[in-house]
Amino acid sequence: MEKLKERIRSEGRILPGNIIKVDGFLNHRVDTVLMDEIAEEFKKYFDISKVTMVLTAEASGIALAMACAGKYGVPMVFAKKAKSDNIEGGLYQSDIYSYTYKKKVTLLVSQDWIKSTDRVLIVDDFMANGEAMRGLCDIVAKAGATLEGIGIAVEKGFQHGGDRLREAGQNIHSLAIIESTEGGTITFRDGT
Amino acid sequence: MEKLKERIRSEGRILPGNIIKVDGFLNHRVDTVLMDEIAEEFKKYFDISKVTMVLTAEASGIALAMACAGKYGVPMVFAKKAKSDNIEGGLYQSDIYSYTYKKKVTLLVSQDWIKSTDRVLIVDDFMANGEAMRGLCDIVAKAGATLEGIGIAVEKGFQHGGDRLREAGQNIHSLAIIESTEGGTITFRDGT
Numbered sequence: 001m002e003k004l005k006e007r008i009r010s011e012g013r014i015l016p017g018n019i020i021k022v023d024g025f026l027n028h029r030v031d032t033v034l035m036d037e038i039a040e041e042f043k044k045y046f047d048i049s050k051v052t053m054v055l056t057a058e059a060s061g062i063a064l065a066m067a068c069a070g071k072y073g074v075p076m077v078f079a080k081k082a083k084s085d086n087i088e089g090g091l092y093q094s095d096i097y098s099y100t101y102k103k104k105v106t107l108l109v110s111q112d113w114i115k116s117t118d119r120v121l122i123v124d125d126f127m128a129n130g131e132a133m134r135g136l137c138d139i140v141a142k143a144g145a146t147l148e149g150i151g152i153a154v155e156k157g158f159q160h161g162g163d164r165l166r167e168a169g170q171n172i173h174s175l176a177i178i179e180s181t182e183g184g185t186i187t188f189r190d191g192t
Numbered sequence: 193m194e195k196l197k198e199r200i201r202s203e204g205r206i207l208p209g210n211i212i213k214v215d216g217f218l219n220h221r222v223d224t225v226l227m228d229e230i231a232e233e234f235k236k237y238f239d240i241s242k243v244t245m246v247l248t249a250e251a252s253g254i255a256l257a258m259a260c261a262g263k264y265g266v267p268m269v270f271a272k273k274a275k276s277d278n279i280e281g282g283l284y285q286s287d288i289y290s291y292t293y294k295k296k297v298t299l300l301v302s303q304d305w306i307k308s309t310d311r312v313l314i315v316d317d318f319m320a321n322g323e324a325m326r327g328l329c330d331i332v333a334k335a336g337a338t339l340e341g342i343g344i345a346v347e348k349g350f351q352h353g354g355d356r357l358r359e360a361g362q363n364i365h366s367l368a369i370i371e372s373t374e375g376g377t378i379t380f381r382d383g384t
Contacts, residue, residue, distance in 0.1 A: 023302065023305075024304065024305065028269065028270065028272065028301075028302055028305060029245075029267050029268075029269045029302075029304075030258065030261070030267060030268045030269070030270070031267055032258065032261045032266070032268055033265070035258070035262070036262065053221075058250065058251035058252075059250035059251035059270070059272075060250075060254075060270075062250075062251060062252075062254040062255055062258070063254055063258050063268065063270075066222065066224065066254070066255050066258040066259060066262075067258060067262065069224045070224040070228065070259065070262065073224070073225070074224070075221050075222060075223055075224060076222045076224055076255065077220065077221045077222070078220065078222070078251070078252075078255075080220065080251075109220075110215065110220055110221075112216065113215075113216065113220060113221035
């Protein structure tokens, strides 16, 4: 998606540890117009007419997932991380490793809000190692629901989380895949 | 807002500790149509034409804040909780007490994404003790920005966080104020 790549080129910053900061439009300050355009772009890759819910993981994924679910006219469900007093039993759970927080995190979705009849589009703003995606796919499988696809805005291709999901046969599309940040220059994978 | 109160009456559940669970449409599974209607309702109480950004706190507030910011055509900024590797210096901070997690939490907003020229609408899905609101107001003040108002979907009136903000002269409007859950019956404050 050329417009998204342009924003990453012009506003993205590379921090130590290969962290690519795009917090001016994607995951701290959120450009709502761009989110709407990304939601529209996903229609090229997924059969939205079949989707009954959009699933993401808290926190930053919620913004893009809301833009998508609002546009497609379906509910948005976000997996919670760790256990709070507001969640009791009846949960689908999946343990993932958070590279951001350097610890194990449990993704939780209430069994009330994902059913075997659901056709799920998983959406996230960012994918690196793909741990959150692995956990969300796991929860969809545990619910016996159908995974229609996985839509990602920005993928860090050199960390290969997306490649592992592609090799596993998942219907995943990322709108901008960053292949390299060598020399402080962001290079995108061909075809995104 | 009658429609919101109807949803709370028909789908809300009261858990031990006066927790009111509305996770089927507000803060786990999110009804995107209802969020859009709430965003529209806020127009009655705030001068949206002046608002330059919508501010909320992660995580569940992001959903309603996105619906509002998308409808009003402005960016959405969410305060992060605690410090991750993706945030470096240059932050406005405010310490709040999280009753949900029973610990101190620091709200963080990058100084890049809230300016003294901004006119801010703070939005949240739920308010109980008002700690998150207090922290967000504090951040708006630290940035020297103008607070246009505070829009809340569901307020737990009997915990008085909203009343404290009203007494402090804040322009706060909650669309459903729960006054009591005694006897397992949800009673709303008059006028909401």
